[in-house]
Amino acid sequence: MDLSADGKEIEKIIVSQEQIQSRLKELAAQIVKDYEGRDLILIGVLKGAIMAMADLSRYLQRHVDMDWMAVTSYGAGTKSSGVVRILKDLDNDILGREVLIVEDILDTGLTLSWLTENLLSRGAKSVSVFTVLRKPDAATVKVEAKYVGFDIPSEFVVGYGLDFNQKYRNLPFIGVLAKHLYS
Template sequence: MDAKDVSADLKEVLYTKEEIDQRVREMAAQIDRDYEGREVLLVGVLKGACMIMADLSRAMHSHLTMDWMAVSSYGSGTKSSGVVRILKDLDADLLNRHVLIAEDIIDSGLTLSWLKANLESRGPASVEICTLFRKPEAVKVDIDVKYVGMDIPNEFVVGYGLDFAEKYRNLDSVGILAPHVYE
């Protein structure tokens, strides 16, 4: 889906498909360098990470394996509750593996902080975080994120895996959702 298809729903386009593609390629190259000679287990956090997982894995030149988790800390509404539930756990054993968590966005950081601690307790060789987007103004916990694609304003954004009511995930750019859509 192109931004023109939903232009009435967007207040502004923050990053185009081309800008996102370029940044993903840069991140993939850095990850390839950092993990040279080691195999990465790329862990996607459903559902939002579907786009970054696909594009990042295709842009990498190293062997990797993939697995998925689904966690929830958003009861109803748009604010994190801070209580995390695992809805779908990993199939892979993490013992002595190099784990790279792939996220679409970091806002409060609460869920990701819990998730990283949970995965570290499973005996991996390392656990790092890669996110395409980060909202620095919304972060509530100190969390080390090794790979950050782009910082974005603390607004309601959609596209490239980010949704509102399960819509807009397939938008190939990222934009600020117009308030009339969610109010």
């Protein structure tokens, strides 16, 4: 199956592989400066943040701890259900730690708002957000993302960890999914 931007499955590529990697390097350099001498733990949000977590952590020129959570406000569709559920919790204690949530996309803000509050309630010293993508027009809850890769329009996108029915995560770019696949 050819998943290039031919219009059959992917309407267009909106962020290329090269753009993603270049921006991650820039953001990693800023994170290293911002957290110099501080006890940083990256918390990746499964499954979408797998690609970003792997690449970002390799670009960080320092030691960092990593952990994972799986939370969802989506079912099988393309819209948030409005209810956040923990599917996999942290393995490590974050009491007194500087937490950087690594997320694939900031859409409505519901999941990240809930997750930020949840981690603060566990005694994290601070909680900040890194997101590869942000959809400013889709926000229904205000979430301050300290590190943003790209602002994108409110279209349904896949690739670089983002999926539709568990497919397309492995694309090295971010593209708009053809509407006929989910309409």
